[in-house]
Amino acid sequence: MLSFTKRSEYVKNPILEMDALAAELSRKGRDVIKLNRGDPPLYFKTPTYMIEAYIEALKENMTNYSSASGTAELKEAVSRRYKRMYGVSVDHAGVIATAGVTEALSFINHSMIEKGDSAILFRPHYPQYLPRLMSENGTPVYCDQLMGQDWDVHLEGFELKIASLKRSGRIKHVKYVIVTNPCNPTGKTIPRKTLARIAELSNENNLLIISDEIYDEIVYHGAKFTSMSEAAVGIPHILLNGSSKNYDSTGFRVGFIVIPGDDKTSMSLKEKFTDYALTRLSINTPAQHAVAEGINNVKEHRKAMKAMVKGMQERAETTVRAIRGNRHLDVVMPDSTFYVFPRIRLSGLDFRTGDEFVKSALLEEGVQLTRGSAFGAPSNFRIVALPGKEVLEEAMSRINRMCARHSRTP
Ligand SMILES: Cc1ncc(COP(=O)(O)O)c(C=O)c1O
Numbered sequence: 001m002l003s004f005t006k007r008s009e010y011v012k013n014p015i016l017e018m019d020a021l022a023a024e025l026s027r028k029g030r031d032v033i034k035l036n037r038g039d040p041p042l043y044f045k046t047p048t049y050m051i052e053a054y055i056e057a058l059k060e061n062m063t064n065y066s067s068a069s070g071t072a073e074l075k076e077a078v079s080r081r082y083k084r085m086y087g088v089s090v091d092h093a094g095v096i097a098t099a100g101v102t103e104a105l106s107f108i109n110h111s112m113i114e115k116g117d118s119a120i121l122f123r124p125h126y127p128q129y130l131p132r133l134m135s136e137n138g139t140p141v142y143c144d145q146l147m148g149q150d151w152d153v154h155l156e157g158f159e160l161k162i163a164s165l166k167r168s169g170r171i172k173h174v175k176y177v178i179v180t181n182p183c184n185p186t187g188k189t190i191p192r193k194t195l196a197r198i199a200e201l202s203n204e205n206n207l208l209i210i211s212d213e214i215y216d217e218i219v220y221h222g223a224k225f226t227s228m229s230e231a232a233v234g235i236p237h238i239l240l241n242g243s244s245k246n247y248d249s250t251g252f253r254v255g256f257i258v259i260p261g262d263d264k265t266s267m268s269l270k271e272k273f274t275d276y277a278l279t280r281l282s283i284n285t286p287a288q289h290a291v292a293e294g295i296n297n298v299k300e301h302r303k304a305m306k307a308m309v310k311g312m313q314e315r316a317e318t319t320v321r322a323i324r325g326n327r328h329l330d331v332v333m334p335d336s337t338f339y340v341f342p343r344i345r346l347s348g349l350d351f352r353t354g355d356e357f358v359k360s361a362l363l364e365e366g367v368q369l370t371r372g373s374a375f376g377a378p379s380n381f382r383i384v385a386l387p388g389k390e391v392l393e394e395a396m397s398r399i400n401r402m403c404a405r406h407s408r409t410p
Helices: 006-010 019-027 048-059 072-086 100-112 129-135 155-168 192-204 264-279 285-296 298-324 354-365 389-405
Strands: 095-098 118-123 139-147 151-153 174-180 208-212 237-242 255-258 381-384
Touching: 006 129, 019 354, 048 285, 072 095, 072 255, 072 285, 095 100, 095 264, 100 129, 100 174, 100 208, 100 237, 100 255, 100 264, 118 129, 118 155, 129 139, 139 155, 151 192, 155 192, 174 192, 192 208, 285 298, 298 389, 354 381, 354 389
Parallel strands: 118 139, 118 174, 174 208, 208 237
Antiparallel strands: 095 255, 139 151, 237 255
16 A cells, blocks of 8 residues: 655745635636746846857757756856856855755755754745755744734744743754845845844854845845845855846746855755765756846846846735735735735634635636645735736735625625
């Protein structure tokens, strides 16, 4: 009799969990608007110069395994990117190419988490941080980002949590702290001072700092993005990034772990992740060439990003504007990414939970969202503000209509 491991129960993706239902509704003729998956190339074409580089790679027969931790060309490009953008020096060994940030998360958890260990996540958090952690029998320790007029990392809460972990002796089982900046799902950048404090306190307590910066070029409204590499100078840390969002090519499956330091911790991380890369031989070789070109052709990249980020900003604004007047929702205007993460005032509606709200949005109005509980914020829901203005306006008017229909008060 086939049986699966207990740990495999954690292998789930809540962002895609209603895809089958949405497809069934579409088959039955419903007009379903999908706002669940953050997949930019569906709405903004991957830049032609990168597509051409991919084709060129195929024509040049770059169809072999690449060096397991990434081609020299990609490593060089990534190194230059960090120098150019953040003034940080990263050697080739400090760049490990992965099949997306997703694979980097596997390397991290598999190499660092033993049964009973923990990692600190800031809620609301990117959902896919959990399956890999929990399938290594690790548990999350939550700190919070608070939603008011804006989203703010609750630093005092973080400090109190560290103090309490120290008191209980649990701190030695906490292996890393992961920060997502800019943040999916809040759509906000994290200020430099906050990052510096997180880095300082983590380092004092031997917690490795991981910063997922996969949206670091999708920043607007004059927001200032600070990379952890700028805020944690001299402190060992890992940066996660890749081509999916900043280079508008999710399907290329190219990510990179970047380790800028040359201290003992950083050196052993570089070695360990290189070993992991060796076990799966290679990532997509032609895609690495296309991404290297994506990074190296700064002029074309800037042009493409300018247009894409402008489009993303406008779409986020359209979305927020369309629901601001809805008295059942609170919403913060993002300054980065393409996510909007409203909070539902459940007391005024006849839904018992945010999950129910999200399910009804699909069943009653044909709008597919993602439930906030997947991000650790059960009263919120996530909108991927990527389709065009008209589609977003239509989707938001359906949500407003659903709220009016379910309102407890006239
Ligand atoms: C914060 C964050 N990290 C990682 C990923 C996944 O990245 P990749 O496509 O490189 O696996 C996503 C995708 O949405 C994300 O939002």
